[in-house]
Amino acid sequence: MALSDWDTAKVLLADLDEKQLSGSDRDFYDYLSIYFTTKDIPFETLSENYKRLYDKLPPGEARIKLAKSLLSLSAHLSEWDYAFALSKDVEQQLETIDDPNLLAAGWKGMLVFYNTAGLRQQGESMVKKILNSTVADSKLRCFARTMRAEMNLEVNKATELQFNDAIDNCKRAGETFFIAFNFVHLLDFYVTTAEYNKARIIEREAQWRVDELKFAPLSGSFLLSQAEMRLGENRIDEAEALAIQSINSNSQGEYKQGVKGAYRILIDIYQGRKDYEKAYQYLLLKQEIEALLTSEQSIRELAYQKATFDVKAKENEILLLDKQNKLLQAEALYSGQKMKTTMLALAMVSVVGVALLFWSYRSRKLTRKLRYLATRDSLTGLYNRGFFSEKAVTLLTQAQKSGQPVSMLLLDLDLFKSVNDTYGHQVGDWVLREVAASLLRVCPKEGIVTRMGGEEFGLIVTGLSAKDSFQLAERCRQDIEKIDSSISGHKFKVSASFGVSTSSQVGYSLDNLFSASDLALYQSKRFGRNQVYEYNSNLTQFG
Template identity: 30%
Template sequence: MRIFVFLFLALSFAGVSAASETEPSVGDLLREADQVRTSDLARFDALLHDLDALAESATAIERERVRLLQAHRLITRGRSEEAVVVLRDVIAEPAGAANKFLAGSMLANTHAITRRFELALHALDAMLAGQSDVEDKDILHRGLLVAAIVYNQVGEFRLGLHYAERVLDDTPLGRSRCAAENLVHEARNGLKERVDVARAMESVQVCEAEREPILAGFSRTYVAEMLAEDGKLEDAVALLEGYLSVVERAGYPLLIGQYHAMLAEHRMKLGDIEAAEQHARHAVSSTSSLASALPLVVAYRTLYEVAEHRQDPELALATYRLYAQADKAHFNDVKSREMAYQVVRHQTQQQAQQIELLNERNTVLELQQRVTEQRAQNTGLIVMLLVVLLASIGFWAYRTKRVQMRLRRMAEVDMLTGIGNRHHFTQRAERALAQCARAGEDAVLVMFDLDHFKLINDRFGHAAGDCALRHVAAACVPLCRPVDCFGRLGGEEFGILLPGCDLATGRRLAEDCIARFAEIHTADCGHVFEVTASFGVTNSAVSGYDLTRMLSHADRALYRAKRGGRNRVCVFETSLDAVALSLASAAMPTGDGADPDAAGVDAWKQGVAVG
């Protein structure tokens, strides 16, 4: 899955300015500032200074547009926190619906750029609530495109597709159409739907006409993917190599890395080992500072395949470790964005329930007032109404408590296995480690990963794989004490933290788990197969009381167990794992390929543009 992001800064204030301009000099300066804000920063700064001097003669709407331009300048300078303050002030007391909508879209975009996706989604909800009040179609289109970008970022591709197609259905012009077409292709790609090649090529032409080489470059990658899926690898390679120089001139590292990574993958399949290696190394050089970028994963995987093809086990091991690290970083990044949406959705549901409860309470209070007024007339009626009142309060309190307990369980329990999820495991483990550190007690972390789990899914189906995960969890639960922390960390990976235990105890528990897994009968899963796992064990005496460090050390030991033949226990050993780590570090690209602004570019691409 590839996430498409672009810098969406064109707010087009000119259309609004023409509609409400009261003093030509201020309006002219606003229009010129809007035109040069991305092409001539020196002139843009001078225009902002002139607009500040004319603030007293400007209308309220014009002064707000000046503040939005100032916020835009703060964002381009990397001063996002200051820009957020300005945008929130505009939203709090807007002089017009269009300004409030623009400020909301910029706020959502700014939060996404800084990787605060929960805040971005909250800002997006507030912005979309006012879309019916926006009359300018171009401003409305840009806000809807920001919504499509953010929803694609958090993995809600259905919503992203919905808002992008809403823009296209409204016959947008120029850059908005180019951006909307790219967002549609990205959403369909994320939904695993086939991209329309003819439509993608048409969007390339639209973006080229608008002088948007980066957006056009992404559209070509969708075409190349479809050609590769159809078995036309040579056509895909020809398309990518034909425009590689254009993409490299555009200077966007993530797009350059994407082209080289795809070329490396396709060249490898065509048997051109030298070209595959060359493109893979170019991809690593372009995206090495973007730790969670998908092109980096593809490039390291190709380099690993090249080493395997050349029968170089030492290089293959080093590149495989780099591939595994990049793949894990990419997976964690995707999941963190998806989790942000789930958290916001749950918060919204809880707020709606709280509002409903408050409405009920207001109703009850009105009934109380009526009862008080009728008390002198009918005492029996008062008693009856009080009973109704108490019953209503009790019912809603009971219902609210049930909802809260259900939401808490959803937040803490892995619904497939019934044990703690990664978030709950992390919270409990960190508290337990802090207590052990204060008491001077030892603690052991056991991590294990099911062997050949993908083969089980591929051969017997995901239902059989889910059944195996439930069996594994059930087998481990009796071995854990109430104070132990047991959770599913993700996929087929589990973790057990044993406070107050030494390394030998952790190893014995891991060996007991292996024995219990050997006794698992999978007939009720619909198929009979063997369930085994590889274990990595470390303790606080070696790794300290930091959970992240312990997980890292246990993970290294686990990978050593995998490499050692699986279905075994490996204890973290500083000397062995440090050597493996140094080999992986030595293989990382350094020197001229590093880009000091790569982190900002990553935020630009993977966050969302300022809107």
């Protein structure tokens, strides 16, 4: 039955006499009966139907295929607690499967999920399993190479060879969608590396392949790459039109990263035109979508840690029960020896008690760790943006009641992308950690420091005048400028641009402080970098 021919498959399924089916055939029938309702019922209802059937199915091919569908659906619905718990269950099932074809199908499902969840290390392990498999056909190899190139592109580790290799594999497999997918991402790669001549060469083929598919998310991604390219070529009006088209193609609101990129392009364009009112409007929209992305990432990370914790808890519970059983067997064996029996019983109680105490300690420790991970940036140890916003709102409320001024400092590392591209991400990560340490060193104890995302950081402090806030930003700037890069094994300059605003200028609204400081930061970057700009109301009208 060809699932790609939806209507024909539904007819064939309806013609089957389910009463004549048994075993694995009946399992597949039950799975497909739900699968073919995908276009007819809400995704939430479809998810519940899948979950009920998953709990009933025995281990085997139908359960693995159902798990693939349920993983993708749970991720789409942001049911991350369930999705990660299910992924752990599937991982354990795959360890017990001998059928190489079923294994390959399971690896593909897990690769899709890991990519969606942003678990690139786990995704790469699935790619390697598929490519090393003797049963993976050309279509599956095309898919694996495509996912590898996409995952690497997201962390700036992709190469031109990876995309060309994926395109060649997909052409041999006749996979039209993934050929177009790789062309769009290769265009993005060329634009990111400012190789505009190469980008122009493939743009036309990418265009007709995307137009042929009529797949909105891919069209939005292609339009964004074109907008970036036109901006790099200083074809500003075309870049503006393409960025707006990219936003409008995201009518379902699923392509948040792309929309964020389009907003960034429009902000740059309107800043260049000195149309600060429009720049400010898109800045607010960009901040709103960044907050959503940060929140979603925190939820995913917490759900993943919880799923890992639950698996460990079950493993320890099994080990504990095994020890109890062995002690009970020993008790029965020596039941005639009263003293020994008593001693064994005491030993059992001791072991169980110690184990429970140990597990209680581990549980509390892991709970604290999960709470820490939910509020911290994993690379620098600073507060993440979501928790920073919560703390800042509380601080602003208290400061407003007491009449204390509040200052917001935003900074962005200068030319940080070139550090990553030239020296690699390990050096880039080292720079981010050094900057975080510098900010903690200079910032007053009552201040709050955060990594906003990427190479952008923020500070919020109370009790400082506008002049004092500016001086604090200047001290931070100078301290960052003193970072000795030679420790990393390379010699380069580290600097940052700052934007500062205070509650005396824009009030005690967190959004207002963010926007005002961000606007001042844009001026700092635009007019030379490695300097501090203070917000004033004229920034929205004049340069």
